[in-house]
Amino acid sequence: MNHFKTYMLLAGLTALFMGAGYLIGGPTGMLIALAFAVALNAFSYWNADKIVLRSYGAQEVDESHPEPLIRHYVTDVVEMAQRAGLPRPRVTVIQSDQPNAFATGRDPAHAAVAATTGLLSLLTRDEIRGVMAHELAHVKNRDTLTMTVTATIAGAISALANFAFFFGGSRDEERPGGMIGAIAIAILAPIAAMLVQMAISRSREYQADRIGAQIGGDPAALARALEKIEAYARGGYVNYEAERNPATAHMFIINPLNGKGADSLFSTHPSTRNRVEALMRLGVGQGTAARRPEPVQTLVPPSQGRNTGPWG
Known part of the structure; x- marks a missing residue:
């Protein structure tokens, strides 16, 4: 049922994109928007993972790495x-000093996981395992492709909205929206796209938490990791690349945006407290200790003197 809802939401995004094209250019504009959406989906399917990893400067590592933290992470x-x-x-x-992680790839055979140096330095090994088990759950559920396509279409809708604002006021009869339609697209289309993106991401995160807890075998460790990551992200550990590319924020296990800009007004992630509560209940059901994470007391970013280990 969750997959069905996700596909329906993706279909809604595509329909929204086509509707915006219709208001800008009539039937011709709708057909162009449809063709563009198909091309975007095809491009995302084959190339989006490479683009995302390259944009974040992700470096592939293996068991031969000289740093023990990375060797443990890989194994x-x-x-x-x-x-x-x-x-x-x-x-x-x-x-990146901010602890965080994501997974990408069009299918399990072409998947990649990424962890920040901050994650490897600031979390314990069992907490890192919990985080990466969550990311592997995304791979197992094939969420990585869904979220990449979602981001691509949502970004295209925003770009189309900007186009409509500047060029949609023409009196050309093929543009049924006119100026009113252009203003409606410019204001409402990005908001609608964001709401759909939020709905898809939030439903996927809860399921990845549940399956990740099964893969890692320790729901409490994942719960502790979630609260620590959010505390560090809100405490001054900035992911600068994510701030420059907020459309990729939903890929991370915790929203990497620090909340100081308008891009964080609508979070693509569910409440961390709700996720932690669900994991604690899962831990109790499995008979494991699911104690609430201890508060993170010191949140001084590395730029202010905190040593983050071998990368500080």
Whole structure:
């Protein structure tokens, strides 16, 4: 049922894109929008993972890496992937002080996981395992392709809205929307696209938490990791690349945007507290200790003197 809802929401995004094209250029504009949406989806399917990894400067690593933290990270990901019945994903590291992680790839055979250096430095090994188990759950559920396509279409809708605002006021009879339609597109289309994107992302995150807890075998560790990551992200650990590319924020396990800009007005992630509560209930059901995470007391970013280990 969750997959059906996701596909319906994706269809809604595509319909929204076509509707915007109709208001701008009539039937011809709708057909152009449809062709563009198909081309975007095809491009996203084959190339989006490479573009995302390159934009974040992700470096592939393996068990031969000289840094013990990275070796542990790689071996844990490989072991959990085997446990989940997944092919070995590409394992990458991103230079960022903010602890966070994401997964990408069009299918499990072409998947990649990425963890920031901040995640490897600031979380314990069992918490890192919990985070990466969550990302492997996204791979197992094939969420990575869905979220990439969602981001691409949503970004295209925003671009189309800007186009409508500047060029949609023509008196050409093929443009049924006119100036009123152009203003409606410019204001309402990006908001509608964002709401659909939020709905898809939030439903996927809860399921990835549940399946990730099963893969990692420790719901409490994932719960602790979620609260720590959010605390660090809100406490001054900035992911500068994510701030420059907010359309990719939904890919991370916790919203990487620090909340100081308008891009964080509508979060693509569900409440961390609700996610933690669900994991704690899951832990109790499995008979594991699901204690509430301890508060993170010190939130001084590395730029203000905090040492984050071998990357600080």
